[in-house]
Amino acid sequence: MDERGLHRLIGTIIDPERLDDDCAVIPCGDRLMVASTDMLHETTDFPAGMTDWQIGWMATAVTLSDVASMGAAPGEVLLAVGLDRPERLSGIMEGARDCCTRFGAELVGGDLDAHRELTIVSTGLGLVAPEHLVRRRGARPGDVIAVTGPLGEAEAALAGYDRHRRELLEPQPRVREGQALGRAGVSAMMDISDGLVLSLHDLLAVNDCGFSVDTARLPLPAGVPEDEGRELALYGGGDFELLFTAPPDILPVPGVEARVIGEVIPERTVLADGEPLERRGYLHEWKG
Ligand SMILES: Nc1ncnc2c1ncn2[C@@H]1O[C@H](COP(=O)(O)OP(=O)(O)O)[C@@H](O)[C@H]1O
Ligand SMILES: Cc1ncc(C[n+]2csc(CCOP(=O)(O)OP(=O)(O)O)c2C)c(N)n1
Ligand SMILES: [Mg+2]
Ligand SMILES: [Mg+2]
Ligand SMILES: [Mg+2]
Incomplete structure (x- = not known):
């Protein structure tokens, strides 16, 4: 469970x-x-x-x-x-x-x-x-999916990449960015505390559409070999970037650095490069 x-x-x-x-x-x-x-x-x-x-x-x-x-x-x-x-x-x-x-x-x-x-x-x-309130529900097909910064850094630090220790130990909540995105009218938003893929599945659970990401567009943790960095960016927990969807014409939002990583699709699934992504990430579990 x-x-x-x-x-x-x-x-x-x-x-x-x-x-x-x-x-x-x-x-x-x-x-x-x-x-x-x-x-x-x-x-x-x-x-x-x-x-x-x-x-x-x-x-x-x-x-x-x-x-x-x-x-x-x-x-x-x-x-x-x-x-x-x-x-x-x-x-x-x-x-x-x-x-x-x-x-x-x-x-x-x-x-x-x-x-x-x-x-x-x-x-x-x-x-x-x-x-200006933004909920997890509200994504619409045709919206882009974006994140406010690099993914997988906290987990990279836990894997021994010491250059990311500060991101692991002193996370910086995107307080200013969240308000600016809300005022700009983004359609859905959450933070990524449990990892990108699990967060996309959380969005899937409360929206009537699906989410397709392009792994080549993911902002990977610096100084980590690419394949490992992509795994960390998809499944690592402990990052406190914001994940949001928005009609493409409202981006860029002034003062907010954001990276588009994919798009909202009508099919109710989570895809990376066209393939379904298993629901995996940082989850508290109980044995038995
Ligand atoms: N034990 C609980 N009782 C009531 N509400 C809860 C409980 N645990 C979590 N929630 C609610 O479920 C939602 C999601 O919680 P959680 O998965 O912890 O989100 P987050 O990762 O953003 O902290 C929140 O609105 C939270 O208030
Ligand atoms: C040993 C260890 N593993 C991972 C992390 C990174 N980390 C910090 S908070 C967090 C997940 C979020 O915590 P959770 O209790 O799930 O809070 P919520 O998702 O409800 O915000 C993770 C993975 C850590 N700080 N220490
Ligand atoms: Mg959260
Ligand atoms: Mg919580
Ligand atoms: Mg959590």
Whole structure:
């Protein structure tokens, strides 16, 4: 069983449409509030050698990335820390605060508990005008598929390509880009935390069309042999670029570097160079 299977179970208990996007969407006066919460653990998410400051930064960045993927401006972040050793707390909190400051958010609260394995839950809130909200649903045949930057870098670092360690350990959420893309009217958007192919399958699940990518157009991680780089770009997790679809005539969006990697097609499938792509990527799994 993997997390997507369990999402279907959650969708029998709460409104399943609530699970379709990177954030929950909540009416808030004349605007919409978006809310994301994400849990990270020492063993699964914090590679050896990572500093406490980087742990706080990463925990915050992953949530701000979800806020950005809806086209929203980040507002507040809360950080719940299941702490294994008290001396780690200040580094973690400083990393979280610095990430908030860098991206225009404020760290306003959280929770603290003793826990055997360092576990952090970050919650991010953001605001967006209803006409600028972007959801995962909305792609139309004829739209292009694009990404905001290189893919596979975090996984390349885990494979030993040390030049990408900073991308792995201090991910940069595309906060400014997400808002600019929302204002420009892109048709669907999400972040790529679980890898490009799995993300395309997530888009497939909530759209009535399909997605065809051209691997020659993928922005590959620098300094990695091409074949390995292509695998990392397709299936590697831990990248926090935005994946979006858009009518071709709205690109380029001023101030946003984006690479077109394919197009939205009427057939309900995910293709690379014309061949179906298996649904594989970074997934939490349970044995048995
Ligand atoms: N345990 C849960 N209960 C309710 N909603 C959940 C739960 N887990 C995930 N979701 C919702 O499902 C959607 C997708 O979550 P997830 O796959 O974690 O997205 P992301 O990779 O963008 O963080 C989000 O809207 C999230 O709020
Ligand atoms: C050991 C390790 N493997 C991979 C990564 C890269 N990484 C950071 S977050 C993440 C995936 C996203 O985390 P997840 O818990 O799935 O959050 P969500 O997709 O809900 O945002 C990955 C693969 C890492 N930091 N450490
Ligand atoms: Mg996401
Ligand atoms: Mg999540
Ligand atoms: Mg994930």
